[in-house]
Amino acid sequence: MAETNAAKSAPPPAEPKRSWGDQVEDAASSSEAELKAPAEPKRSWGDEVEEAASSSEAELNVDALAISEDKKVNKFLDEPEDSNIKAVTTGDTPYTSASTFEDLNLTPELLKGLYVDMKFHKPSKIQAISLPMILTPPYKNLVAQAHNGSGKTTCFVLGMLSRVDPNVKAPQALCICPTRELAIQNLEVLQKMGKHTGITSECAIPMDSTNYMSIFKRPPVTAQIVIGTPGTIKKWMSAKKLGVSSVKVLVFDEADHMLAEDGFKDDSLRIMKEIQRTSAHCQVLLFSATFNEIVKNFVSRVVNDHNQLFVKKEELSLESVKQYKVNCPDELSKVMVIKDRIFELGENLGQTIIFVRTRNSASMLHKSLVDLGYEVTTIQGALKQEDRDKIVKEFKDGLTQVLISTDLLARGFDQQQVNLVINYDLPVKHENHSEPDCEVYLHRIGRAGRFGRKGAVFNLLMSEKDQMLMEKIERHFNSQITQVASWNSAEDFKGALKAAGLL
Ligand code: ADP
Ligand code: MG
Numbered sequence: 001m002a003e004t005n006a007a008k009s010a011p012p013p014a015e016p017k018r019s020w021g022d023q024v025e026d027a028a029s030s031s032e033a034e035l036k037a038p039a040e041p042k043r044s045w046g047d048e049v050e051e052a053a054s055s056s057e058a059e060l061n062v063d064a065l066a067i068s069e070d071k072k073v074n075k076f077l078d079e080p081e082d083s084n085i086k087a088v089t090t091g092d093t094p095y096t097s098a099s100t101f102e103d104l105n106l107t108p109e110l111l112k113g114l115y116v117d118m119k120f121h122k123p124s125k126i127q128a129i130s131l132p133m134i135l136t137p138p139y140k141n142l143v144a145q146a147h148n149g150s151g152k153t154t155c156f157v158l159g160m161l162s163r164v165d166p167n168v169k170a171p172q173a174l175c176i177c178p179t180r181e182l183a184i185q186n187l188e189v190l191q192k193m194g195k196h197t198g199i200t201s202e203c204a205i206p207m208d209s210t211n212y213m214s215i216f217k218r219p220p221v222t223a224q225i226v227i228g229t230p231g232t233i234k235k236w237m238s239a240k241k242l243g244v245s246s247v248k249v250l251v252f253d254e255a256d257h258m259l260a261e262d263g264f265k266d267d268s269l270r271i272m273k274e275i276q277r278t279s280a281h282c283q284v285l286l287f288s289a290t291f292n293e294i295v296k297n298f299v300s301r302v303v304n305d306h307n308q309l310f311v312k313k314e315e316l317s318l319e320s321v322k323q324y325k326v327n328c329p330d331e332l333s334k335v336m337v338i339k340d341r342i343f344e345l346g347e348n349l350g351q352t353i354i355f356v357r358t359r360n361s362a363s364m365l366h367k368s369l370v371d372l373g374y375e376v377t378t379i380q381g382a383l384k385q386e387d388r389d390k391i392v393k394e395f396k397d398g399l400t401q402v403l404i405s406t407d408l409l410a411r412g413f414d415q416q417q418v419n420l421v422i423n424y425d426l427p428v429k430h431e432n433h434s435e436p437d438c439e440v441y442l443h444r445i446g447r448a449g450r451f452g453r454k455g456a457v458f459n460l461l462m463s464e465k466d467q468m469l470m471e472k473i474e475r476h477f478n479s480q481i482t483q484v485a486s487w488n489s490a491e492d493f494k495g496a497l498k499a500a501g502l503l
Contacts, residue, residue, distance in 0.1 A: 090307060093138070143306050156251040322482070341490060348503055419449070445457045
């Protein structure tokens with residue numbers, strides 16, 4: 001990572017607004033800023049939920065569905081094929097795993113998008129197993145858990161693109177995501193994959209200030225697929241600009257967070273109910289790398305008669321990403337580890353994301369690194385929409401190498417060149433700071449090692465509390481995280497990066 005004299009930086013504002021995924025110091029709860037003024041009184045949606053119909057549940061033997069082991073396309077990739085995904089289906093629809101994209105009866109236009117534009121060769125395991133479930137009538141609901149970076153986006157994007165009737169010029173598929181960044185990213189994947197299909201799509205996210213136009217002044221949405229954040233989608237629906245009577249696929253990306261009490265549960269359920277009320281049959285697809293027991297139970301109640309794919313939490317950590325912990329005596333030494341031990345090892349490392357817990361922490365670390373002459377950018381929820389978009393674009397275009405982020409980018413953010421994640425602060429639960437947030441931890445470290453690539457994670461620990469949090473995370477995933485012997489030893493860090501396959 002190049003040292004520069006004129007450090008370029010987007011100064012993080014001091015504005016103390018709060019939104020999901022990043023907190024101002026000691027903020028107790030989270031919610032996307034755009035959702036702050038609910039028009040309707042808060043209702044308990046869980047009470048309206050119908051009891052799940054416990055139809056004949058059959059466990060599929062996923063090993064029998066194994067993809068034939070073709071030659072590996074790239075020997076440096078540990079393709080995420082050997083992951084252990086368990087399937088539970090309801091009813092008696094038979095599903096066969098797809099070993100090629102041709103097996104899925106996709107249109108020639110979609111196959112072209114997959115092979116030519118996406119440059120994919122064959123489906124990953126989650127794609128092979130979930131796509132037949134998504135694309136086979138009677139189009140059952142699906143709750144699908146699979147590892148970070150294993151290609152879940154393709155599952156629901158192909159699901160949406162395949163179900164759209166090109167002759168109906170109205171929204172037919174809706175995908176809801178927790179952040180604008182993820183909505184934009186998913187729309188980009190959809191547009192690339194669906195390039196030859198002529199299917200139209202639109203992003204429903206808060207408008208940036210320069211292009212602002214009141215929703216009431218806009219024509220009704222005719223795009224066949226809409227991807228957005230819950231607040232904006234709800235707003236468009238309430239304003240009757242987004243009609244949902246033709247919607248036949250509803251996707252929740254990062255679904256556990258979309259349905260969590262401290263996430264977007266109310267909005268998600270409201271949107272789901274409205275669609276179920278007005279549209280004849282809508283298939284609900286829920287995707288995430290994590291579904292804790294509470295969310296899993298809740299999902300079983302709201303989304304009735306669904307097929308399921310899931311992974312044990314002990315098997316969720318990516319083997320291709322090596323995790324380390326480093327004891328640092330004080331805060332300055334954490335900055336020095338980043339600067340002298342990690343950045344000094346130079347360009348070989350690819351891109352890096354440094355996660356911090358609070359906006360204050362983000363601003364402080366940003367300033368420390370810029371003062372030391374490093375070029376870093378920082379993203380957090382208090383930035384203006386257009387600045388957020390610009391910072392993400394620069395990072396995705398490879399113009400910046402190091403990005404400091406709050407948990408705004410912890411989930412879903414896909415940049416294959418990221419092979420290093422640094423946890424400057426460990427993630428903790430909003431309501432109890434002495435408990436680690438193991439799900440956020442897993443999502444953060446999953447920003448490295450996309451689709452089987454190699455990666456390393458450094459957890460910087462400073463206090464006994466940090467060590468306790470780390471131990472709890474280790475226990476949760478039943479895995480031992482390797483200690484870097486000395487924060488001050490260049491050799492130790494070199495060794496760690498070598499062992500991770502990065503040097
Ligand atoms: P996640 O499961 O975490 O949502 P993504 O859908 O973001 O993962 O995919 C991770 C990366 O893997 C993306 O960069 C995507 O382009 C790539 N990818 C997905 N499916 C395939 C495939 N079948 N072949 C090659 N690369 C793929
Ligand atoms: Mg994803």
